[in-house]
Amino acid sequence: MIEKIIRILINYKIKFLIPFLISVGMVVTSIGIIFVLYFFTKNTLEHQITESIHDQRNIVLEFYKNQPQILFSNKRELKENYYREMYLSTNHFYYIFIIDPITKNVLFSNYDYFTNKIFDQILNYYSKTLSIEWKDILIAKSNIENSNKKIAFNKNDYFIYVEELEKNHWLIILYNFNWFHIFNIKNISILFLIFSVIVFAPFIFFLYAYKKIYQTRIDFLIDGVERISRGDLAKAIPIIGNDEISQISYYINEMRSQLKEVVYEDSLTKMLNRRGFEYFASLMLNHKKKYAVFFMDLDGFKFINETYGHKIGDEALKIISKRFLSLIESKFIPSRILLGRIGGDEFAMMIDLSPLNDPYLDLQIFALKIIDEVSKKLEIQQYVFHLGVSIGVAIYPEHGNDLNTLLTHADLAMYQIKYSTKNSYYFFDSNLKSLYEEKNLLRNELITIFRNQTFKEYFYLVYQPIYDLKLKRISHLEVLLRFDHPYMKATPTDFIPLLEELNYITEIGNFIIEKSILELVELQNYVDYELKLSINISTKQITDKNFYKAIINQYKDLSQFNLKNHQIIFEITESIFFPNFTRALRVINSISDLGFLFALDDFGTGYSALAYLKDMPLKYIKIDKRFCSDIVVNPKSQLIVRNIINLAHLLQMQTIVEGVEDLITMKKLIELGADYIQGYYVSSPLKKEELIAFIKEKVIV
Ligand code: C2E
């Protein structure tokens, strides 16, 4: 259809071919006529005279003494023939007088009845109207007598030609330059040529310009249609005038804006969709400023969608979108920000960094603000949830020259925290790329070993002792998972997120629970007090019914293993606050009701909502290892840790400080009132056999 339109438009140019051919024809014809006239007609004085005689406005006066017969003398046959011809053929339109110049008597005339009187009248008439005086003729005559026998001079409109043909025989022609004269065929053809050149040149120019304009407009049109067919809906086709092309352009533009709404707009949130975002972001990149791309993936959205249905999910997306929009409108940072929903629960921002004084810092603050906004509770119908957001950041041009690369890199950065702490941000760095590739290999391998149910061959357990600072003995063992593969190396930070992503975490989690409980039974034999086992449970596991089922069905009562339920501690992290804290809390509470204990892991790293702590049946708070790194030298860290410990005690909880690597740190922690420590200073994670040896040695720190 569109192609047809264009084809018609191209044919439209034929219109201009006809006037063009006519102009060419005009010029060629005039050149031809002039050529013929110049080469096939005589251009002699005689010829000019002849022509003038043919014009009835010219007067030929022939003077001859008393012998009119001389007119037909053989000598001037040519000229006389003309006269005769004229005389015979012109029905007396031409006046020929042969006059005696002295007496002014008419000696001969083609008008028989012409008398001197009549001639006088004629001459008087001409003298008046043409200001030709008889004396002029006489002056001419006398000049000729003294010189060349011929003379020509101008007198007003007349060119006077005087020739002494023979003694006393004069030819005088009053040659009229009356403008009608111009209309002889030669002049007409010259005029015609001039005219046609005058017409033709601008026409050619016009045609050229017109053709150019049309061509450009058709090019615009083709370009516009071609762009639409590519899905690029940014530019409208320029509309010039209101002819057919303009009309077609107009309708195509209309189509385009309607398509644009459909193609660039996300129908749910009314913000840009991926295509729209990509398009406008690419435009922004043309400005060659510095930009940041935020790739934002909601944490816990899938859960809401799966549990409460798509309607609630859609509502959640709308609310989050509004929060993003009002954050942008609030000008939290003074930048131009482009926002789009680029996937189900994925959003992207493109931020102009030029107005920012310290872009790196400002972006971090902005990312935290976004996290803060998204994390605010969501109330939809009777439900209350919490979402989080993982933000990956890539900077233009450092991290990519085009939008695609920037988005991929921001996505990679996002991925980095999505499957670890969540609800945080991460800046892209070049190492991520190879990490990503390695991760892909690992992911594929995990899929294979879980499909083949051979994962137990590759995963094994280690235990890290936790030391009781008051009783000065190993009180707990934290079970940690290890991956042993012939050619792949992977730490828990590599594979745990993948196991979560691939939904294998509960399966392997149940295996860890089963195996570590059996091994605890064995390890218990080596000490004469109750050893506690700390098992990491990922957020995904908590809300998985297979986890809950396993606890209820198999481990409801651990007396079957000669253990008490309170010997098992489940370590959870703050990420359980989203997506659905209420539901997670319900599971935690019912497991807690069975007598199992809970520890809040990595406290101080993520989304800290201390207010929620009091609602949770937590026995322990594990203070993250980051506080240990500088606790000895940094009074601020000391203050924080002291306050966490005090608050924990206030809430009837105990504190385990992770990552203790030396004696001074341990001493400091004793001073600050910590209950337990864990870290390389006590022991690194050990295999069961190594642990048995460790316990047997009864290493007391
Ligand atoms: P986490 O629960 O915080 O485990 C403590 C991590 O700190 C362990 O790393 C341990 O090896 C390391 N660590 C212990 N002492 C020190 C020390 O003195 N200094 C330093 N720098 N690090 C120390 P690992 O085993 O690599 O585990 C990393 C994370 O992976 C764990 O953090 C936990 O979140 C997760 N993880 C490990 N095993 C499991 C598991 O069986 N199930 C689940 N769901 N997550 C697990």
Ligand code: CA
């Ligand atoms: Ca842990």
Ligand code: CA
């Ligand atoms: Ca930890």
